[in-house]
Amino acid sequence: MNGLIKIAWITLLLIGLSFPSASFAGQYKCTRVVDGDTITVVDNGNQMTIRLVGIDAPELPKKKHLIGQPFCMKAKEHLANLVLNKVVYIKFYGQDRSGQLLGEVFVNGVNINLEMIYAGLAEVYRGMPARNLEITVYRDAERKAKESVQGIWVLRDQYFSPWDWREIYR
Numbered sequence: 001m002n003g004l005i006k007i008a009w010i011t012l013l014l015i016g017l018s019f020p021s022a023s024f025a026g027q028y029k030c031t032r033v034v035d036g037d038t039i040t041v042v043d044n045g046n047q048m049t050i051r052l053v054g055i056d057a058p059e060l061p062k063k064k065h066l067i068g069q070p071f072c073m074k075a076k077e078h079l080a081n082l083v084l085n086k087v088v089y090i091k092f093y094g095q096d097r098s099g100q101l102l103g104e105v106f107v108n109g110v111n112i113n114l115e116m117i118y119a120g121l122a123e124v125y126r127g128m129p130a131r132n133l134e135i136t137v138y139r140d141a142e143r144k145a146k147e148s149v150q151g152i153w154v155l156r157d158q159y160f161s162p163w164d165w166r167e168i169y170r
Contacts (some may be wrong), residue, residue: 003121004053006146018086022126025052025089025090025091025092026043026089026090027043027087027088027089027090028041028042028043028048028087028088028089028090029041029042029043029085029086029087029088030083030084030085030086030087030088030105031047031084031085032084033076033079033080033083033084034049034076035057035059035060035072035075035076035079036057036058036060036072036075036076036078036079036107036116036121036122037051037052037055037056037057037079037098037116037122038050038051038052038101039052039079039083041088042092047060048101049100049101049141050090050100050101050102050103050105051096051100051101051102051103052102052103052104052105052112052113052122053102053103053104053113053121053125053130053133054095054104054113054117054124054125054129054130054133054135054138054160055113055116055117055124055125055138056122056123056124056125056126056162057075057076057079057116057121057122057162058070058072058075058121058122058152058162058165059072059162059165060070060072060073069160069162069165070152070155071121071151071152072122074121074149074151075116075121075122078116078119079112079116079121082107082112082115082116083105083107083112086107087107088105088106088107088112089105089106089107090103090104090105090106091103091106093130093131093132093133094130094131095098104133110166114122114137114138114141115137117138117141117142117145118141118144118145118150119150119151120145120146120147120149120150120151120152120153120154121130121151121152122152123142123152123161123162124139124141124142125138125163126161127163
């Protein structure tokens with residue numbers, strides 16, 4: 001019976017998160033920054049991991065003997081300065097292919113996803129954009145960060161996208 005209840009709960013969650021538009025916006029407390037584009041939040045004792053939709057930050061090393069991408073720690077630290085131990089507002093965009101919840105994160109009305117791109121500590125996600133995400137705003141932010149040679153963009157021709165990095169180091 002326990003398994004049936006779990007399946008029913010997961011089904012309800014997936015149905016709710018598959019609506020065509022962003023939904024289930026709410027306020028949460030950020031309790032952990034996993035990396036430059038993933039956070040953990042809590043609401044009423046319920047913990048959720050949120051992947052910041054529309055962005056891709058430099059990859060942390062997956063194993064201790066491997067190296068991470070340039071700027072991976074700086075991206076994580078910058079995101080932590082923006083959201084850690086703060087109340088965040090999240091606009092949800094469903095789930096990614098691996099089942100992670102996708103969301104735009106806001107603190108005091110500021111879009112943190114865009115702030116990571118403006119700081120040059122994330123690029124626009126190269127995969128299929130989430131449905132109803134205004135991706136042009138993200139691309140404009142990336143263009144501005146590149147033009148002002150912020151963060152990852154100081155690497156110029158040496159820059160390697162997290163999208164490509166994962167293909168090699170997974």
